[in-house]
Amino acid sequence: MAGVAIPSVILKGCDKAMPLIGMGTSSYPPADTETAKAAILEAIQAGYRHFDTAFAYGSEKPLGEAIAEALRLGLIQSRDELFITTKLWASFAERTQIVPACKMSLKNLQLEYVDMYLIHWPVRLTEVISRTPVAAEILRPLDVKGVWEGMEECKNLGLTKGIGLSNFSCKKIEEVLSIAKIPPALNQVEMNPLWQQRQLREFCRAKGVHITAYSPLGANNTKWGDNRIVESDVLANIAKARGKTTAQVALRWAQEQGVSIVTKSFNKERMKQNLQILDWALHSEDLEKISQLPQRKGLNLASIMGPHQLVLELDAEV
Ligand SMILES: NC(=O)C1=CN([C@@H]2O[C@H](COP(=O)(O)OP(=O)(O)OC[C@H]3O[C@@H](n4cnc5c(N)ncnc54)[C@H](OP(=O)(O)O)[C@@H]3O)[C@@H](O)[C@H]2O)C=CC1
Numbered sequence: 001m002a003g004v005a006i007p008s009v010i011l012k013g014c015d016k017a018m019p020l021i022g023m024g025t026s027s028y029p030p031a032d033t034e035t036a037k038a039a040i041l042e043a044i045q046a047g048y049r050h051f052d053t054a055f056a057y058g059s060e061k062p063l064g065e066a067i068a069e070a071l072r073l074g075l076i077q078s079r080d081e082l083f084i085t086t087k088l089w090a091s092f093a094e095r096t097q098i099v100p101a102c103k104m105s106l107k108n109l110q111l112e113y114v115d116m117y118l119i120h121w122p123v124r125l126t127e128v129i130s131r132t133p134v135a136a137e138i139l140r141p142l143d144v145k146g147v148w149e150g151m152e153e154c155k156n157l158g159l160t161k162g163i164g165l166s167n168f169s170c171k172k173i174e175e176v177l178s179i180a181k182i183p184p185a186l187n188q189v190e191m192n193p194l195w196q197q198r199q200l201r202e203f204c205r206a207k208g209v210h211i212t213a214y215s216p217l218g219a220n221n222t223k224w225g226d227n228r229i230v231e232s233d234v235l236a237n238i239a240k241a242r243g244k245t246t247a248q249v250a251l252r253w254a255q256e257q258g259v260s261i262v263t264k265s266f267n268k269e270r271m272k273q274n275l276q277i278l279d280w281a282l283h284s285e286d287l288e289k290i291s292q293l294p295q296r297k298g299l300n301l302a303s304i305m306g307p308h309q310l311v312l313e314l315d316a317e318v
């Protein structure tokens with residue numbers, strides 16, 4: 001196998017092990033198809049086997065094309081070698097629309113199944129939108145029972161190997177658990193040294209819900225993130241002492257918390273650098289310093305959807 005071998009985790013209710021480090025595909029400014037496709041092929045060569053996409057990113061089609069090309073080129077022998085995560089967009093978060101939305105994503109990806117299907121955000125939009133923020137009139141609370149039944153139907157139909165959540169608070173996860181026939185395998189949330197999610201992680205550990213950390217580098221250089229992680233003095237000093245980069249310290253920190261990671265780089269050197277976190281460890285004094293960093297949530301739903309009451313309430317939940 002080319003590149004670094006990445007360890008995997010077995011998830012509840014999921015028929016396939018998930019590689020602990022995945023490549024994100026949400027880029028800013030949005031990458032054109034050829035750029036995204038070329039970056040994904042580079043990532044496969046570097047050893048990435050888990051790819052995180054979403055209907056909302058517009059990256060399902062380039063990912064599908066890259067997978068087809070990787071098979072043609074013999075970079076992988078079979079589609080089964082990859083773990084593909086995609087997400088149900090809020091505009092389709094209604095009982096009868098979930099199976100068709102999943103099939104639409106599969107068509108974009110040129111796949112017969114995905115490995116993980118997540119509810120992207122715990123809200124519903126009554127329209128398919130092409131830009132954000134959205135008008136308050138089209139925002140609705142999520143029908144948790146109906147939507148989770150639709151997710152379960154996707155799994156039962158074999159459209160996905162596993163189902164899970166994204167951006168769900170403890171309270172919202174509890175609602176899902178109270179009605180689920182198939183428990184959510186994971187909750188994908190923002191997590192990094194500046195938003196450590198201690199309470200949510202503790203809750204998920206107790207309930208057997210795995211956590212995947214998104215924006216582990218604070219979404220450096222994107223419109224939904226900032227450079228406060230890659231330019232943190234505390235992390236830079238630790239990096240210097242360990243002979244690593246600040247980004248590697250942030251990624252290693254997340255890895256040591258027992259979560260999986262999805263991080264995006266379309267740059268050949270940085271995507272390789274981001275995998276070099278498996279054969280060394282942070283020292284206890286490093287962990288102590290990181291645990292004292294002031295905390296702030298980087299990505300709020302209000303900054304995407306607009307400062308509507310329902311959204312502000314969701315953002316306030318832990
Ligand atoms: N479920 C959800 O709601 C969300 C899910 N996600 C998923 O998680 C993925 C990762 O999160 P994302 O928000 O992209 O943010 P990340 O924290 O992974 O940061 C990505 C940014 O950092 C840059 N970068 C990557 N590696 C390095 C490095 N070693 N040193 C310095 N800069 C670096 C990248 O640029 P470059 O490409 O030039 O290297 C890019 O601009 C997304 O792509 C998406 O798939 C993200 C947000 C929300």
Ligand SMILES: O=C[C@H](O)[C@@H](O)[C@@H](O)[C@H](O)C(=O)O
Binds near residue numbers: 026054056057132
């Ligand atoms: O239109 C909204 C966007 O797609 C937003 O939901 C995502 O970009 C999100 O921040 C993510 O990266 O998953």
